[in-house]
Amino acid sequence: xxxxxxxxxxxxxxRIVPTVAIPHPLGNPELPAEEEKALRxxxxxxxxxxxxxxxxxxxxxxx
Amino acid sequence: xxxxxxxxxxxQYFGQIGGEEKANIPPSCKEGxxxxxxxxxxxxxxxxxxxxxVICGDSWFAENMDVAxxxxxxxxxxxxxxxxxxxxxxxxxxxGTACGAVxxxxxxxLNVPVISGMYPENPGAEMYRRFALIVETGDNAAAMxxxxxxxxxxxxxxxxxxxxxxxxxxGYIPRGIRQNYFAEERGSKRAVDMLVAKLKGEEFHTExxxxxxxxxxxxxxxxxxxxxxxxxxxxxGIVPKGNxxxxxxxxxxxxxxxxxxxxxxxxxxxHQTAHGGYDPVYANKDADRVLPVDVLREMEKEGKIGSxxxxxxxxxxxxxxxxxxxxxxAEIAQxxxxxxxxxxxxxxx
Numbered sequence: 001x002x003x004x005x006x007x008x009x010x011x012x013x014x015r016i017v018p019t020v021a022i023p024h025p026l027g028n029p030e031l032p033a034e035e036e037k038a039l040r041x042x043x044x045x046x047x048x049x050x051x052x053x054x055x056x057x058x059x060x061x062x063x
Numbered sequence: 064x065x066x067x068x069x070x071x072x073x074x075q076y077f078g079q080i081g082g083e084e085k086a087n088i089p090p091s092c093k094e095g096x097x098x099x100x101x102x103x104x105x106x107x108x109x110x111x112x113x114x115x116x117v118i119c120g121d122s123w124f125a126e127n128m129d130v131a132x133x134x135x136x137x138x139x140x141x142x143x144x145x146x147x148x149x150x151x152x153x154x155x156x157x158x159g160t161a162c163g164a165v166x167x168x169x170x171x172x173l174n175v176p177v178i179s180g181m182y183p184e185n186p187g188a189e190m191y192r193r194f195a196l197i198v199e200t201g202d203n204a205a206a207m208x209x210x211x212x213x214x215x216x217x218x219x220x221x222x223x224x225x226x227x228x229x230x231x232x233x234g235y236i237p238r239g240i241r242q243n244y245f246a247e248e249r250g251s252k253r254a255v256d257m258l259v260a261k262l263k264g265e266e267f268h269t270e271x272x273x274x275x276x277x278x279x280x281x282x283x284x285x286x287x288x289x290x291x292x293x294x295x296x297x298x299x300g301i302v303p304k305g306n307x308x309x310x311x312x313x314x315x316x317x318x319x320x321x322x323x324x325x326x327x328x329x330x331x332x333x334h335q336t337a338h339g340g341y342d343p344v345y346a347n348k349d350a351d352r353v354l355p356v357d358v359l360r361e362m363e364k365e366g367k368i369g370s371x372x373x374x375x376x377x378x379x380x381x382x383x384x385x386x387x388x389x390x391x392x393a394e395i396a397q398x399x400x401x402x403x404x405x406x407x408x409x410x411x412x
Contacts, residue, residue: 001408001409001410001411002410002411003411003412007411008411010273010276011276012276012277012278012279013409014279014281014282015281019410022341022412023341023342023343023344023345023346023412024345024346024352024353025299025352025353025410025411025412026351026352026353026354026355026410027345027349027351027352027353029345029348029352036352037351037357037358040351040352040355040357040358041358041361041362043355044355044358044359044362044408045367047408048288048293048362048367048368048408051284051285051288051291051406051408052284052285052286052288053284054283054284055281055284056281057281058281059281
């Protein structure tokens with residue numbers, strides 16, 4: 001899970017989930033706490049989905 | 064004037080003892096040059112001579128690394144060399160590793176310079192390039208004819224105390240040493256010149272080569288995530304408050320392993336970031352923004368995942384050498400495997 005997808009591609013990650021921002025990849029301090037947590041949960045859910053998806057090579061899970 | 068003294072390290076094959084079936088022989092020492100040493104003799108001429116050759120089986124060396132290194136260095140030291148040559152090992156992995164390990168020990172313990180020769184992808188080159196001038200060779204022994212004169216020439220240069228030029232000028236594998244110099248043109252001009260050359264399809268040389276990253280086959284998909292033990296690893300520097308392991312804010316020299324049993328939420332009181340490469344305010348207020356312990360705990364409770372692994376691993380990715388990161392990753396991955404972790408979420412900042 002990373003914000004700068006090109007770096008993850010360069011270093012060779014195979015399942016990549018784009019995130020929010022460098023200092024808070026899994027959060028957004030501008031949102032109310034509950035919404036921020038919901039956002040984080042969506043991202044983690046996406047990561048879990050990536051883990052259960054068969055991939056042939058480097059794959060970016062955009063949505 | 065007396066000749067410079069050179070000791071040569073080679074394996075059982077080049078030492079004319081035998082092939083793979085003799086790879087298990089322990090180190091031995093012969094007076095004078097053996098095998099490729101004969102070719103070096105011609106290049107070194109009247110200025111230097113191979114006074115002894117140390118020979119060790121590749122497997123023996125690999126399987127008894129510490130003992131082998133100590134024995135070989137002892138044999139080398141007895142001959143009081145001014146310089147040591149190891150190999151060339153071309154692309155032979157065990158041989159290259161042995162040549163590199165000998166180079167490390169000789170340069171560190173005897174303070175004697177070492178010349179070696181390897182194919183750039185030989186693992187020994189990557190591991191030990193700091194300890195020797197490793198001349199870039201072809202990938203097999205057919206390249207001997209080119210390798211020996213190049214290595215010999217460099218050896219003489221070092222023995223004479225002449226200045227050794229850049230890796231590109233001299234044909235050795237970069238040791239990772241940065242040397243200051245005064246450029247004639249300023250940086251912006253050099254960068255634009257390079258860009259123009261690139262656009263024209265002309266040759267150009269980067270002043271800052273990027274590290275080489277390897278590729279790994281993707282792991283198969285997790286069959287049932289609701290049964291899976293999930294591990295968390297981050298390069299975002301999330302550590303317990305106070306950074307108990309003193310992980311450096313940049314160029315981290317280590318990683319940390321932290322117990323999160325029973326932890327349902329990371330807070331400003333319990334956790335912080337040690338990372339010095341991004342604004343720490345948001346992570347220090349709520350480290351779940353980098354390491355999502357809170358939602359994974361919830362999902363564990365709801366049965367959406369099997370479990371969250373008891374420990375998470377963290378280092379700081381800021382300016383950390385690729386080689387270090389690779390080492391931490393290998394150690395962390397091994398521990399996670401030993402602990403039966405099925406899948407890992409890596410978060411980076």
